[in-house]
Amino acid sequence: FETASIGAIEVAESNPDVIYVGTGSAAIRSNVIKGLGVYKSVDAGRTWSHVGLRDVGAIGSVRVHPTNPDIVYVAALGQVFADGPQRGVFRSRDGGRTWDKVLFVNDRTGAFSVVLDPTNPDRIYATAWRGQRKPWTIISGGPAAEGGIYTSTDAGSTWARTSEGLPTDLLGKIDVDVSRANPRRLFAIVEAVGTKAGLYRSDDGGASWTQTSSEPGLIARPFYYTYVDADPKNAEVVWVNNLALWKSVDGGRTFSTVPTPHGDNHGMWINPEDADLMIQSNDGGANVSRDGGQTWTTQYNQPTAELYQVEVDSQYPYRVYGAQQDNTTVVVPSNAPMSTAPDDTLQYWSQGAGCETGPMKPRPDNPRILYGVCKGEFSRLNLATGQEQQYWVYPQHRYGHASRDIRYRFQRTSPFEISPHDPSTIYHTSQYVHRTRDEGRTWEVISPDLTANLPEGQGVSGEPITRDITGEEVYATIYAFEESPLEKGVLWSGANDGPVHVSRDDGASWQNVTPRGLPPGGRVQQIEPSPHRKGSAYIAYYRYLLDDWAPYIYRTDDYGRTWSQLTDGRNGIPADYPTRVVREDPDREGLLYAGTEFGLFLSWDNGARWQRWQLDLPVTPVTDMRVHRKDLVVSTMGRGFWVLDDVSRLHQWMAVPSAATLFAPREATRARLAISTATSRTPDYPGALAYLDYRLGSDAVQVTLEVLDQAGTVLRTFTSEAAGSPTVPTQGMRAPGRRGAGTPRPARTRGTH
Incomplete structure (x- = not known):
């Protein structure tokens, strides 16, 4: 897969080895990840191939003909950030080799939902929705004549708008489902104005609709939720996923909530043969019920954390800090912190300061003190006492207010930085730079408005039906801030509407030092003052919220008077890979790491050229990075934290060695640390190791590595002729296990080991 975002999954009923996946989520938050078309597997998910529709953006649903797995339908919302013709309902009759666009409304209205009548698959229902985003607002809905529900009776070749009974002024996001128990009955959850929003039901195959419930909880934040599922065995039972999971047993007239392991619910699959067996998804992950939703399986077996940033501290092993989307802040050790393993590695985790938005940082001289931010509210947590104190720069309620009416425009994810020269000095940013010297009790403003502050970005977010103002769309705010590690008082600021x-x-x-020629309106996502050169800094900038997918990384060596663009779309980072973060290695000048929307890149020459450096890192947005103790620590949007252990080989690499080369190892710490093997619920903790890296220019007959002390005495020998280090079974207190035995055996093949 080229993208981490999955919008829809469909397994063919006639052949469960055939699976279609539509990429690009139609739950269009501001950090929505781009879709890149449809993938198909014919071997139950073991291998995949791309089968087209690369440019249709977010895909809301995929449906497969119940008896012919080559006939497939896709509801495509389109590109979320721009108008265009690549949206609507698409059909393939040859397993995805070719596609026809069979339902198209206009360049701004796409399709969100498509469903087939289980008794007559030529009868198809689809919903049309205008769902778009700008950096400063959400557009969900439009004139009813452009939205609504459409029906085809000839397998999608022709369509008729069948929305009698639905509101006639404005219509927004709609999901529709057919009851397998009674295919003449359909349910639709409808975004509309006021009490006209809610659940609608049709008992005549979609010809007419009647509102059965206007319960507000069914249709909260419709751009993000809006999912309805009919019970396959009982036509009176219907489920609605929203902030809560709702269930009706009387045909949609009344509802009650059903607890789930996590809030923000997005969809479910109900087994057509056993309605008690279901898979339900939410912002915490996926969970399974075998008793109709009374109990659910755990979500702690899915490494899917969406992390906004990463920080590290000075402990051994060092801890990794971050804020998780729609969850808590989290502190985890980079390696096992004890010699004995816990009953469950979840015991290593702890919650930190602030909330899901972050950031969170440890005090550099005392990691027992954590500072955090929650949507503009600053806090200090003392881990020794467990007490957290919240402070406001200014007491204000940002929810529900236009940006122009907020005194301090703190974004949902508002940066703060601890001075590298004085840990008692902390900076926090709205459209201004705020500074505290007493851990947040009092603040001073030390800058003018450092944003472009264009009037079009300062209105009410959410149009034309549902207002949605939670801080994500606060535009014209400082989004990146850093102090130079080499010069006290040299401060860098970057706004989410462009200025530096x-x-x-x-x-x-x-001084305004925005790079000349930088396209306006984009987000300065991150700033990296060079750890090697005074006056030098890098910025990672992106404009995909304005439908510009180009990578933008710039470098200055003269305090911003001039800039060089390090990404032209031809020097390694592709032209459609937006950049989120760039870091310079503190141990090798000019060695750069870049995190993009689709993975990690490396430059040996200060950005002149880039090469992909993905290794075994999942393809997912890299949101932040830190180079710490010669480890590269990465946060991702959807796959948690990752650590590339010991990059010291990169510090010594000049060119591919032609002869056998031993790289100088980094300093190793002697300790007894428990080892944890990576699984879906446990981290990959290698224990305390010394890494020995070497390169062979060609295959060798024998390889021997010797470890000597200062006097030249051989302390340890590793040879390719040894027996190696197999694992052997052991009996633990609770279950059998395995442990390593023997001595590692060096490889003899050409390459780096």
Whole structure:
């Protein structure tokens, strides 16, 4: 897969080895990940191939003909950030080799839902929706004549709008489902104005509709939720996924909530033969019930954390800190912190300061003190006492207010930085730079408005039906901020509407140093002052929220007077890979790491050229990185934290060696640390190791590695002729296990080991 975002999955009923996956989520948050078409597997998911529709953006649903797995339908919302013709309902009759667009409304209205009549698969229902985003607003809905429900009776070749009984002024997001127990009965959850929103039912195959419930909880935040599922065995039972999971047993007239392991519910699959067996999904992951939703399986077997940033500390092993979307902040050790393994590695986790938005950072001189942010509210947590104190820069309620009416425009994810020169000095940013020297009790403003502050970005978010103002769409705010690690008082600021500023006098004055030629309106996602050169800094900038998918990384070596663009779409990072973060290795000048929407890249020459450096990292947005103790620590949007252990070989690499080469190892720490093998629910903890890296220019007959002390005495020998280090069975307290035995055996083949 080229993208981490999955919008829909469908297994062919006639052949469960055939699976179609539509990429690109139609739950269009501001950090929605781009879809890149449809994938297909014919061997139950072991291998996949891309089968087209690369440009249709977010895919809301995929449906397969019940007896012919080559006939498949896709409901495509389209590109979320721009108008265009690649949206609507698409059909393939040859297993995805070719596609026809069979339902198209206009360049701004796509399709969200498509469903087949189980007794007559030529009868198909689809919903049309205008769902788009700008950096400053959400557009969900439009004139009713452009949205609504459509029906085809000839396998999708022709369509008729069948929305009698639905609102006639404005219609937004709609999901529709057919009751297998009574295929003449359909349910639709409908975004509309006021009390006209809610659940609608048709008992005549979609010819007419009647509202059965206007319960507000069924249709909260419709751009993000809006999912309805009919029970396959009982036509009176219907489920609605929203903030809560709702169930009706009287045909949709009344509802009650059903607890799930996590809130923010997005969809479910109900076994057509056993309605008590279901899979339900939410912002915490996926969970299975075998008793109709009374109990659910755990979500702690899915490494799917969406992390906004990453921080590290000075402990051994060092801890990794981050904020998880729609969850808590989290602190985890980078390696097992004890010699004995716990009953469950979840015991290593702890919650930190702040909330899901972050950031969170440990105090550099005392990692027992954590600072965090929750949607603009600053806090201090003392891990020794377990007490957290919240502070406001200014007491204000940002929810529900236009950006222009907020005194301090704190974004949902508002950066703060601890001065590398004085841990008591902390900066926090709205459209201004705020500074505290007493851990958040009092704040001073040390800058003017450092944003473009264009009027079109300062209105009410959410149109034309549902207002949605939770901080994500606060535009014209400072989104990236750093102080130079080499010069106290050199401060860098970047806004989410484009401008870059620098102060060289501790905030007394500021200069606009936005790179010349930088397209306006984009987000300065991250700033990296060079750890090697005064006056040098890098910025990672993206404009995909404005439908510009180009990568933008810039470098200055003169405090922003001039800039060089390090990404032209031809020097390694593709032209459609937006960049989120760039870091310079603190141990090798000019060695850069770039995190993009679709993975990780490396540059040996200060950005002149880039090469993909994915290794075994999943293809997912890289949101942040830190190079710490010669480890590369990465946060991702959807696959948790990753660590590339010991990059010291990169510090010594100049060119591919032609002769056998032994790289100098980094300093190793002697300790007894428990080892944990990576599974779906346990981290990959290698224990305390010394890494010995070497390169062979050609295959060798024999390889021997010797470890010597300062006097030249051989302490340990490793040879390719040894027996190796197999695992042997052991009996644990609770279950059998395996442990390593023997001595590692060096490889003899050409390459790096």
